[in-house]
Amino acid sequence: MKVLIIGGVAAGTKTAAKLKREDRSIKVTVITKDQDISYAGCGLPYYVGGFIEGRDELIVNTPQKYSGLTGVEVRTGKEAVALDAAKKEVTVKDVQTGNTEVCPYDKLVIAVGASAAELPIDGKDLPGVFKMRTPDDADGIRTYAEANNVKKAVVIGAGFIGLEAAENLHARGINVTVIDFASQILPNILDPEMAAYAKKHLLNSGIRVITGTSAEKVLGSDKVTGVKTSAGTLPCEMLIMAAGIRPNTGFLADTGIEMFKGTILVDSQMKTSLDDVYAAGDCVMVTNRITGKRQWSPMGSSANLEGRTLAQVLAGTQKTYPGVLGTGVVKLPGLNVGRTGLTEAQAKEAGYDVVTALVPTDDKAHYYPDASFFITKLIADRTTRKLLGVQVFGPGEVDKMVDIAVMGINMGAKLDDFENADFAYAPPFSTAIHPFVQAVYVLMNKIDGTIVSMTPAEYAAGAAKGYRVVDVQPEPAIRGAFYVNLGQVNGEIEGLGKDEKLLLVCAKGKRAYFLQNRMRYYGYKNTVVLEGATFFNDVKVENAEGAVSKEEETRVKALGFLKDKRTPDKFNGRVITRNGKITADEARTIAEAAELYGSGEVTMTSRLTMEIQGVPFDNIEPLREYLMQAGLETGGTGSKVRPVVSCKGTTCQYGLIDTFALSEEIHERFYHGYREVKLPHKFKIAVGGCPNNCVKPDLNDLGIIGQRVPQIDLEKCRGCKVCQIENNCPIGVAKMSDGKITIDEAACNHCGRCVGKCPFHAVEDYTNGYRIYIGGRWGKKVAQGRYLDKVFTDKDEVLAIVEKAILLFREQGITGERFADTVARIGFENVQEQLLSDDLLARKEENIKAQKHLKGGATC
Incomplete structure (x- = not known):
């Protein structure tokens, strides 16, 4: 039997390899338009971000290696342009020569995948405009960003690929704006209130997100300079189009194959409407495993599963593909997002009696270092108690929460099936009662009436109007709310009526539930717990007055x-x-x-x-x-790297360096790049263009001053009685000595004003550079910084010194002390020696991961 497979990425190569393992006698041929096969499409954004270093790491197999491993014949550079199902022939074009040939088959597998959708707008072909679909795309983005020193980028599309692209550009220090035509990010993937939380997190992380906005025109002449959108013009030096994908099925238009919006319809054995023609991967429409309805789920994971099942079917095994759940996970800066199954909206549309619960929990034992949180939204059917879907946020392993749900849904699990699930527990890994089980308990309690609650979606829609907010946190924290100390409730609560509508709010939801349970016993009839509490919701009391806690x-x-x-x-x-x-x-x-x-x-x-x-x-x-x-942010407080202050050295007549460019680079690398790094105290950086000290670099924790080091050519010195070099030295360190000009190197501040002043060119040459001061401070205690002995001539070396100083302060500073105190305590010479070596950078990862300075000393 001859099996021809069109497409050489996930579904195609998986089908071919498994089929040869099932039956070695089958002749399997893969044809693909690209020169690469079996590449890691899902890894492309991480290659752009530098997390994957080499392009070759993206290529799972070369055609030669794959053929040797599997016995499959691979023909690259061959594009399928026509199918004659009656004759069982595919017409193939060589992409380099344009020559065509006819390939016969006994069984045909269409696994052509999908391509990035191109928006029909002017300027989309300008240099600097990219898609994110192939290794060539990722290579082009990375190369262009480096070659053009890109600082601003716009990503069109807030789906998985768009957000991954944004996260990785952001990791490169590029300011990113994401726009999407939909009203929320991750449409049809997250419910609106979950999407709103994730969007807010992205904004707080420095990624600008504008939803409900369409791109109208790409601006620029010889390269992209901006994007005109329905929300205004967004300047950028790079544009990534990630506004969805389209199946590569155009060549099938006249074949009579059954399709829907470009996707190929298949049955449970991946068979199309044409005899002996099958399809798998991103080009096919399969079914939803829960509802049985048609669903397009273009994911690398499902493409591989479909290909594996199809191979067994072709080899004669009675197998069926059960469908997809739409499982997905995406890494955002500081927050991972995972989901599977139906959203709340999809479940309601499918006719289920939907009930949900949103539950913040610890992700591991709260006392264990690095303990953080999960925010879990469970969706279930109230009548059958079957789990229908889950959406999970957290800085850690949200995939393990999603995977538990996947197995449960696959096996038709009810919530009760999770009640005593014996999941793995140890403090570094989980909580004693697993976070997933904790969320299930809340939803079960809600169905059983043990807890009466309001969802964040209901709260945002105004369902709390008419309710009195009761603050149940350990200390009062909601302005205008009625505060109740849970530990002191042993009867009726003075000031609260038993028939009054009361919204109970704490930090995560547990204390509010405990209070509701207790109040019910004492006769209170209208209490409602706010799910997600203040951890998820922005809780405000209407017409609140008085002091803030x-x-x-x-x-x-x-x-x-x-x-x-x-x-x-x-x-x-x-x-x-x-x-x-x-x-x-x-x-x-x-x-x-x-x-x-x-x-x-x-x-x-x-x-x-x-x-x-x-x-x-x-x-x-x-x-x-x-x-x-608008791309602006608030902040600049706390025990962290503070915003950089700079003089106008770029335009000042005495300016020796581009202060704006240097300070902006420091701002991105260390104010933004170190935003989550806690220090012993605040760390202030100033950049001055010359030794005039307008922004007082020597009174900051670290200061950088532009330098111009004069070089004397004594052969050209005439020993003039009135020396122009001596006259022009503003600090009087240039002197005539024994008929020759001299400059005291130890006293010279390298302002450069003497350069070019000698009519005989004795001081014409110079070296531009930077002087770095450390340990300055202004405030209650004044400390003047001291400069490192070396005058630096390489900007990258200066940036490395800045980073090493921050790392040294974090590693060796004592919580609450300023950098000046650290330098004084361990000694300037010691600090200088460390800053001039690379040991601190070698320990960087270990240093930043350490749980240190959780409460620093900065109070403003």
Whole structure:
């Protein structure tokens, strides 16, 4: 039997390899348009981000290696252009020569996959515009970003590929904006409230996300410079089109094969409507395993499973493919997202009596280092109690939560089947009662009436109107709420009516449930627990007045909002301006934000950030959302690397270096790149263009000053009685000595003003460089920084010193002390020696992973 397979990536190569293992006598031929086969398409974004170093790591098998391993004949560079099912022939074109040939078959497998959709807009062919579908695409993106020093990129599409592309560009230090026509990110993958949480997280991580927006035109002449969208113009130096994919099935148009929107319809044995023609992978429409309805699920995982099943069918085994669950997982900065099964909306559409629960839990024993959280949304059928779907967020292994759900759904599990599941437990891995089981308990309690709750979606839709908010946290933290100390409730609660509608809110939901249970015993009839509590929801009490709690003050301070001490509930919000420079559009946005959410006043800080004055507490989150949509962020507080301050050395007549470019690079690498790294205290960086010290680099934790080191050619010195070099030295270190000009190297501040002043060119040559000060401080205790002995001439070496200084401070500083104190304590010479070697960089990963300085010393 001759089996011809069209397509050489996941489904095609899996079908061919398994078929040869099933029956070695079958002649199997794979034809593919590309030169590569069996490449890791899902790994492409991570190659762009540098997590996968070499392109060759993306190629699972070369054609030669694959043929040797499997016995399959592979013909690359061959494109299928026509199918004659009656004659059992495929017409194939050589992509290089254009020559065609006819390939006969006994059985045909179509595994042509899909290609990135191209938006029908002007400018899409400009240099700098890319798709993300093949190794060539990923190679092009990575090469272009490096060669053009790309700083701003736009990604069109907020699905899995678009978000993975954004995350990896962000990891390269590129400012990324993601736009999507849909009203939410990950449409049809996450429910709206889950998508809103993930979008907010992306914004907080520095990735701008604009939904409900369409791209209209790519701007630029010789390369992309921006994108015109329905929300305005977005400047960029790179554009990634990730707005979906389209099956590569155009050549089948006249064959009579049954299709739907370009996808090939197959039965449970992957057979098409044509005799002896089968299909698998991203080009086929299979079924949903739960509902049995048609579903397109173009994933590398399902493509491999479909191919394996199809191979067994072709070899004569009675097998069927049961369908897909739409399982997926995506890595975002600091948050992983996983899901499987039906969303709440899909389950309702399918006719189920839907009930859900959203449950934050610890992901491992809370006392174990690196313990974090899961946010789990379970979807089930109230009548049958069958699990229908799950969506999970968390910084850690969300896949293990999803995989438990996959097995449960595959086996038709009811919630009760998970109740006493004996999952693995040890503090480094899980909680004693598994996080998945904890979520199941909540949903079971909800179905059984043990807990009466309100979902975050219901809360966001206004279901809490008319309810009185009861704060059940260990300390009062919700302004305007009625506070109840759970540990002291042993009867009726003074101030709360038994028939009053009460919304019980704590940090994650557990204490509110405990209070509801207790209040029910004491006769309270209308209590409702808010699922997700303050951990997931932005809880506000309508018309709340009075002072903001200390806990909330601390929380919003970490977001860059400092309390106005003259008021009970107003704050001044710091807007980060990247060294004091902003665009006209950004300035307009800040002014608009000040009018909409603050007092209308904006002030400059000494660190060249901008503060929006008089922001009421309830306006903080809306203000941040407004600013983040424009690519602006608040912050600049806490025991972390602070925003960089810079002089205007680029335009100043004395400027020796491009201060804006250097400070922006430091801002991206260390303010953004180290945003999650806790330090013993704040760490301030200043960049000055010359030794005039306008931004006082020597009074910062680390300062960089532009240098111009003069080089004297004594043969050209005439020993003039009136020396122009001596006259032009502003600090008087250039002197005539024994008829020749001399410059005291130890005293010279390398301002460069002497260069070119000698009419006989004795001081014409110079070396541009950087001087680095460490250990400066301004405040209650003043410490003047001391410069390292070396004058640096390589910018990359300067950036490495900055990173090593931060790492040294984190590793060897004592919580609460400033860098100046660290330098004084361990000695300048010791610090200098460490900064000039690479040992700190070698320990970087271990250093950053360490649980240190969880409470630093910065109070502003």
